[in-house]
Amino acid sequence: MQPKVIAVSSNGTYSFTKPNRDSITLLAGLGVEGDVHAGVTVKHRSRMAQDPTRPNLRQVHLIHRELFEEVHEAGFEVAPGQLGENVTTTGIDLLALPVGTLLHLGGEAVVEVTGLRNPCLQIDCFQDGLLKQVVGRDDDGHIVRKAGIMSVVRTGGTVRPGDAVGVVLPAEPHRPLDRV
Known part of the structure; x- marks a missing residue:
């Protein structure tokens, strides 16, 4: 199956969920136009409380639909x-991608x-017990996070449901994803 976008969402105010949109516009170095988490520095409340001057490595949050099927x-x-x-x-295993992977979303x-x-x-306030489904431990006791990946916008453009997702891996050696 060709990897593709099945939905796009944004919200201009802090809330746990984000309404689906017909399209979103990504702005280079900032994130999703009009989204509360867009910006050069951190915008997530917990990160701002720690250090509001840190770079925003969480401009765009992606989740794979396959997680919804799993839960x-x-x-x-x-x-x-x-x-x-x-x-x-x-159609793409987001969690297996290495740090630095470029994802082409649509044509731009x-x-x-x-x-x-x-x-x-x-997540448990949204649905009680869901956190245990998206965070667990592997056989060796290491934490496994399944609630998606974070990214920064390198090239802006409009993204719509149905757009293809292209993957360009970084040069080796690959660094596995860790929390940001």
């Missing part, structure tokens, strides 16, 4: 935008993968 098997119903992501994809926009989303307790 559905455990009894949870999640739709695009409900976990706060800006771009919902299908390019984002660079910076790391994993570190989900918080707000």
Whole structure:
């Protein structure tokens, strides 16, 4: 299956979910136009409380639709935008990408993968018990985060549902994703 965008979402105010849109516009170095998390420096509340001058490595949040199918098997119903992501994809294992991967979204926009989303307790406020479905431990006891990836906008452009997703891996050696 050709990787593609199945939904795009944004919100101009702080809230856990983001409404789906017909399109979003990505702005180089900033994020999603009109989204509360757009900016050169951190915009997530917990990050701003720690150090508001740090660079924003979380400009665009992507989640794979396959995660929704996985949590559905455990009894949870999640739709695009409900976990706060800006771009919902299908046909690509986002969590397996290395740091620095370039994702071409549609005909113009390019984002660079910076790391994993570190989900918080707000997920359990959305649906009780969902946090355990998106954060767990592997057989060796290492934390496994499945709530999507974060990226920064390298080239702006409009992104719409149905757009193709192209993947350009960085030069080796590849660095695995870690939380950002």
